Amino acid sequence: MRTPIVAGNWKMNKDLSETKSLLSELVSADVPSNVEIVVAPSFVVLESAVNATSNSTIAVAAQNVNAAANGAFTGETSLNMLGSIGVNLVILGHSERRDIYGETDEIINKKVIQSIEVGFRVIFCFGEQLSERKEGSHFNVVSEQLSLGLKGVTDQQMDQIVLAYEPVWAIGTGETATPEQAQEMHSHIRSFLSDAYSTEVASKVRILYGGSVKPGNAKDLFANPDIDGGLIGGASLVASDFLAIVAAAE
Ligand code: PEP
Numbered sequence: 152m153r154t155p156i157v158a159g160n161w162k163m164n165k166d167l168s169e170t171k172s173l174l175s176e177l178v179s180a181d182v183p184s185n186v187e188i189v190v191a192p193s194f195v196v197l198e199s200a201v202n203a204t205s206n207s208t209i210a211v212a213a214q215n216v217n218a219a220a221n222g223a224f225t226g227e228t229s230l231n232m233l234g235s236i237g238v239n240l241v242i243l244g245h246s247e248r249r250d251i252y253g254e255t256d257e258i259i260n261k262k263v264i265q266s267i268e269v270g271f272r273v274i275f276c277f278g279e280q281l282s283e284r285k286e287g288s289h290f291n292v293v294s295e296q297l298s299l300g301l302k303g304v305t306d307q308q309m310d311q312i313v314l315a316y317e318p319v320w321a322i323g324t325g326e327t328a329t330p331e332q333a334q335e336m337h338s339h340i341r342s343f344l345s346d347a348y349s350t351e352v353a354s355k356v357r358i359l360y361g362g363s364v365k366p367g368n369a370k371d372l373f374a375n376p377d378i379d380g381g382l383i384g385g386a387s388l389v390a391s392d393f394l395a396i397v398a399a400a401e
Contacts, residue, residue, distance in 0.1 A: 156188075157381055158380070160361075161190065161387060162214070170196040174204060175203065177190070191212040191213065212240040214241075218230075241266055242274045242276065243266065244263075247322075256296060270311075274314075274359070274382065275301065275312055278293065278321075284320065306348050309344075313356070313359060315360075316333070316336055320362075322361065327364065330375055334377055358379055359380045360373075361382030
């Protein structure tokens with residue numbers, strides 16, 4: 152039995168006072184004990200978020216990291232810096248990092264490997280573009296992103312990985328994959344894991360769906376056997392919406 156996860160990717164939203172206010176609503180809410188809850192605020196408020204959630208079960212993730220240990224990388228943040236403020240979970244491979252900041256599968260793979268080697272857990276994101284779905288190459292695209300992004304990750308290290316399938320055409324667009332489309336891809340991802348690793352790894356790894364998940368569609372998506380929760384963008388910025396999505400994952 153896989154414990155579901157609902158993770159909120161706040162992207163470049165919420166300043167310090169907004170972060171405190173959203174987190175105070177989340178930590179005081181009555182949440183199901185069988186759902187893991189994650190929030191990923193911006194770097195500048197991460198330490199405050201760690202402090203605000205310290206007496207709760209909510210985990211705090213970073214939205215990115217640099218694979219290098221330290222050095223002349225202006226504007227970047229290392230794993231050690233994150234660890235020093237109590238963050239040991241990171242979102243990698245988000246389509247906005249790939250599309251806007253040019254992160255290739257190889258760059259993302261370096262970040263994945265470094266992160267797991269220092270003991271972090273990783274929410275690894277991937278998903279096809281609309282044109283790739285239209286031309287029918289979406290299964291191959293996803294398999295390729297998985298094999299390149301997870302290159303060198305061992306069976307045992309897969310315990311530190313959570314996968315997040317996010318079709319790019321559904322992110323921030325209001326257009327969601329249907330529960331059937333999402334389940335079909337998640338089942339494909341489990342077969343990929345079975346071939347690349349083992350049936351045990353395939354049955355243990357949590358696979359989240361992301362792309363315009365809202366309180367109104369979360370239950371139908373999460374009801375599918377291979378969907379283990381969601382990575383939530385826009386709807387994670389409003390406490391009542393995020394909590395409704397958490398409740399749908401129970
Ligand atoms: C995301 O950015 O990971 C995401 C799924 O965004 P949204 O829920 O807004 O589509």
